[in-house]
Every structure is written in C-alpha cells, then in structure tokens.
Amino acid sequence: DTEVTQTPKHLVMGMTxxxxxxxEQHMGHRAMxxxxxxxxxxxxxxxxxxxxxLSINESVPSRFSPECPNSSLLxxxxxxxxxxxxxxxLCASSHRFVAGGFPDTQYFGPGTRLTVL
Amino acid sequence: QKEVEQNSGPLxxxxxAIASLNCTYSDRVSQSFFWYRQYSGKSPELxxxxxxxxxxxxxxxxxxxxxxSQYVSLLIRDSQPSDSATYLCAVSYGGATNKLIFGTGxxxxxxx
Numbered sequence: 018d019t020e021v022t023q024t025p026k027h028l029v030m031g032m033t034x035x036x037x038x039x040x041e042q043h044m045g046h047r048a049m050x051x052x053x054x055x056x057x058x059x060x061x062x063x064x065x066x067x068x069x070x071l072s073i074n075e076s077v078p079s080r081f082s083p084e085c086p087n088s089s090l091l092x093x094x095x096x097x098x099x100x101x102x103x104x105x106x107l108c109a110s111s112h113r114f115v116a117g118g119f120p121d122t123q124y125f126g127p128g129t130r131l132t133v134l
Numbered sequence: 135q136k137e138v139e140q141n142s143g144p145l146x147x148x149x150x151a152i153a154s155l156n157c158t159y160s161d162r163v164s165q166s167f168f169w170y171r172q173y174s175g176k177s178p179e180l181x182x183x184x185x186x187x188x189x190x191x192x193x194x195x196x197x198x199x200x201x202x203s204q205y206v207s208l209l210i211r212d213s214q215p216s217d218s219a220t221y222l223c224a225v226s227y228g229g230a231t232n233k234l235i236f237g238t239g240x241x242x243x244x245x246x
Contacts, residue, residue, distance in 0.1 A: 019139040058238070059237060060236055061238060062233050065233065073233065105175075106176070107177055107178070119165060119166070120166040120181050120226030120227075122168065122180060123234060125170075125177045125179070125180075127176070127177050128176070
C-alpha cells in the first residue's frame with residue numbers, strides 16, 4: 018500500500034483567511050514533504066520533515082507554516098496568502114530522508130488545489 | 135546549478151507503437167532516477183525507479199540509464215491512449231539536501 022491522502026481536495030480562500038492543508042500516510046514512512054506545483058511546471062520542493070523534525074525549508078515565505086504532529090501526519094498552515102500562491106499543493110512521503118544518504122523513492126498524495134482570491 | 139532537461143513535446147505516437155522519452159541531467163554524482171506520470175490536474179504517480187547503469191523492465195515500461203552520458207530514458211511499448219500524460223523525469227543528487235530535481239516534463243499523446 019503506497020497511499021498518501023490529502024485533504025481538502027480543493028480550497029478557495031481570501032487573502033485574509035487562515036486555513037490548513039492536511040496530509041496523512043500509514044506506510045511507516047519517516048520522511049514527509051510539501052511541494053508546490055504551478056500549471057505546466059514541475060513540482061517545487063517547499064519543506065522536508067525527517068523523523069518529525071524540519072530538515073529543509075526551501076526559503077519559503079513565512080505565510081506558509083508547516084507542522085508535523087506525528088510520524089503519520091503533516092500539516093501546512095496558510096495565512097495571508099497572495100493570489101500568486103494559487104497552485105496544486107502536493108504532499109509526498111518516503112521511507113526515510115538522510116542528508117548525505119541514499120535517496121528513497123517518494124510517493125505523492127493526490128494534492129490540494131488551492132485558489133487564493 | 136543542477137539541472138534536469140526534458141523535451142517538452144508534445145510527443146505524438148500511434149496506438150501500439152513504442153514511445154521513447156528522454157532526459158539528461160547535469161551532475162555526475164546523481165544517485166537515483168525516477169520516472170513519474172502525471173495526468174492533467176492530478177498528482178505525479180511513480181512509474182519506475184532506476185539506480186544502476188543498464189535497463190530495468192516493468193511490464194510495458196523499460197527505463198534505461200547511462201551514467202557516463204548522463205542520460206536516462208523511458209520506453210513505453212504497445213502505447214495506449216491511456217498512456218497520454220506528462221512524464222516527469224526526476225533525479226536525486228543525494229548530498230546534504232538529498233532532494234529530487236524534476237525536469238519540466240514531456241507531454242505524450244497516444245493517437246488511437
């Protein structure tokens with residue numbers, strides 16, 4: 018079973034709203050990722066969590082705030098977003114993430130389509 | 135700047151033909167190579183991973199890796215209209231960040 022789930026599937030929010038995206042996996046993976054994907058572009062890495070600790074922040078604006086409450090859950094808290102933040106937000110997981118180590122296969126969730134008005 | 139290059143396409147092939155998708159990468163220390171399929175509006179789905187030089191076959195799919203030429207390809211035999219999608223090549227360089235670098239993807243259109 019290589020299932021990563023994400024909720025909600027679609028989200029429309031105003032620039033003053035606060036919302037959260039949720040990602041869950043039950044594969045025992047200890048690394049989880051957030052990606053952003055604009056139309057006709059490849060996914061861009063935002064954050065990596067390894068063993069519930071933030072390992073990589075790709076210089077993402079502070080209006081995006083990740084959280085990893087436990088090894089199965091990953092949240093992305095959104096506040097004061099801009100229309101240009103509208104995109105498909107993808108969560109992925111892998112068995113592990115070890116800086117300098119051998120890369121593991123990443124499995125993607127279905128994504129959340131975010132529209133910022 | 136680590137780069138992964140793909141022809142954006144569209145690559146159009148008739149049903150039943152072999153589709154050949156190509157990818158080049160810039161860094162010789164790359165360790166892992168992945169092909170993902172992405173249907174319009176959907177998330178990437180893993181098709182193949184390959185780590186060693188040579189061919190790796192899985193059903194109708196064959197991944198080919200040539201590290202000396204910094205080249206990885208995906209062959210799809212007996213192409214079906216359901217194979218029509220964008221194919222993303224992803225390369226992991228390991229190292230301190232150990233993250234995936236994606237190519238821009240090749241759009242494949244299989245004509246019935």
